[in-house]
Amino acid sequence: MALTGIQIFKLLPKTNCGKCGVPTCLAFAMNLAAGKAELSACPFITEEAKAQLAEASAPPIRPVVIGTGTATFKVGGETVLFRHEKKFENPTGIAVLVTDAMSDDEVMNRIDKFNKYTYERVGLKLRANAIAVKSISDDPSKFGALVEKIFKATDGALILVSERPEILAAGLKVCANRKPLIYAATKVNVEAVTRLAKENSCPVAVKGSNFDEVAELTGILNKAGINDIVIDSGSRTVKQAFQDQIIIRGLALQKKFKPLGYPTIAFPCEMTDNPMKEGLIASMFIAKYAGIIVLSDLKGEVLFPLAVERLNIFTDPQRPLATTPGIYEIGNPDGNSPVLITTNFSLTYFIVSGEIESSKVPSYLLIMDTEGLSVLTAWAAGKFVADLMATFVKKSGIEDKIKHRKLIIPGYSASESGGLEEELKGWEIMVGPREGSHIPAYLRNLK
């Protein structure tokens, strides 16, 4: 964990030479502690102090990058146990399993779904991140051929799964330049796999049967100069795998235990034969600390809820999610359909649009940019008030789409209705319900 300014100060030359840009070593130390300065700005720092400071300032859970280009994803880098303390940094990577025991059709079907299954939400594109290619046949050439096929069919990130170095080497020969995750180094193969990871500069996963074994393996990799590590504690029962995640996160953050200070990989696909339950186990690992989860297949009904849950859990608790402002057409509205307006807090949008949808009354929903604030908060902040609303309505282009001039505003904005009638000449302002759940009844009774 980060040192305080005073702790850092003790390691500095204390000459107050000013070469770092601030007049005193203490001021420099304070800036370092606040992350506002780089240690390299001090020309007189000793190697020993440098090493100590680097050690202390390294993140307790190392961030690891897997893949290249647009399909890159980062795991680890977490600094807290609970999301209300600080944002969870890097969303759990979702991987799908493909093996060399599957038929060509089955393989291509998975790749096709991997490429195709994306979900738009609050302007973000949610999707699976990686393909875990596993050798079952134990045949390096067969594995290499499969990796090649997948490599050509998608630019997604890859995880190469085998405990035999020859097999991993065959896969790496094809795809090393895409920085796949090598899974896994074990007690048996660690030397050979270390060499592979080093030669190809790829991240590598270690698999142990308990924490001690995992710590030993990460230690061996560290010594060889490999730091991009992902860990698998080996547990495959729901209870033990869950507790392992908690303990590993706790060891890394609370005990600063470096040998386990890495993101984890979990295998819901090896914990049940029921695809529905597998999804549920995966959802548990998203909330509780897995860096990567491997699923046996991609099914829309599993991937969609998982991807949205992940978005929820990894949302910054200090910053509300906002949706894109504009005109949303719900249920094919026409020139006579009602027009409603609300704010662009994503939750407000989801609830209001969902209720309009369930009313089955085709409508236009105007989403105004309130910097992600809800109706009441935006009103209190002066961002959802008559003059701004009027300007937005006029510029939105809604007047070209409708024959009437009636605007429904949220019940909580009732106090703005008078001002709006003045600002929006020729419009009739109608005050809608306060609660989203009353929208369907309100819309149906409009006639």
Next chain:
Amino acid sequence: MAIEIPRTSYSGKIREIKLGKGDKAITVGGEDSYPFYLFEGTMPHKPRIAMEVCDSPPQEWPEAAIEPFADVVNDPVAWAKKCVQTYGAEMIALQLVGTDPNGMDRGPDETADIVKKVADAIDVPLIVWGTANHEKDSQVLTKVCEVCQDKRLIIGPLEEKDYKKIAAAAIAYKHTVVASSPIDINLAKQLNILLGNLGVADDMLLVDPTVSGIGYGMEYCYSVMERMRMAGLTQQDEKLQVPIICNLGKEVWKSKEVHLPDNENNMGNARNRGILLEAMSAMAMLLAGGDIIIMRHPEAIKLIKEMITDLTAK
């Protein structure tokens, strides 16, 4: 190398609350660590799932949610019995949707009569949940308390604006109450204190932090629940050592995504999508500290019960 496993230092424990009566009475709470952190503490009573029943035929439920109850949706008594007998429900949550002034607007007497019939027909604990309209809930729930005296119901939601009358009736007729506040740990605590001041005994109180499903603000209640547990277990905040109840099923099954047809927007099978949205939302609530989750679909309930069993396995 011996690795020393980090342990949270807990100083408190969630209160044990007995619900219902007779052989099928159940106890919730009692945990002295974060949910399922069984390497650190104990969970003497597993979290429970209450099955949802409505007092009137459901409106706008998707096919997948109606299908298991298609033969009983017009009869809350038969519906509740089916939940217990066919699906093994350990608790029933009767949602008084028919009392909504914006809907059927059914009155207190008629409603209390329905509640009584359901309570008489089952032996598992019965949760009775109003429509969250303060005026109407005050009328209906007080009547329910009176008519169902000695039934040991769980009555909710009691909110800041209507808790007095309902709590007074619940105290008089010995029912447990659910303190409900809008996703805010301070408001939750305050209402617990107010109810205590009014005379609600500590062992007659559950707390509802107001929950929502995946995609609809789940992260807000998730974090409020985690903070409540943190306060209760590690900061000796007695007013937050209260078992948490989550009225989740109705939130999940009204979302847009459970109503989309098969394969719409690559979202796969509609039935399974609804079940998983409900089960995964419930999983998150359990991990955040839920002691009772009110759920709708029998298959989602079966899945989540399996997870509870797995996570608490010996």
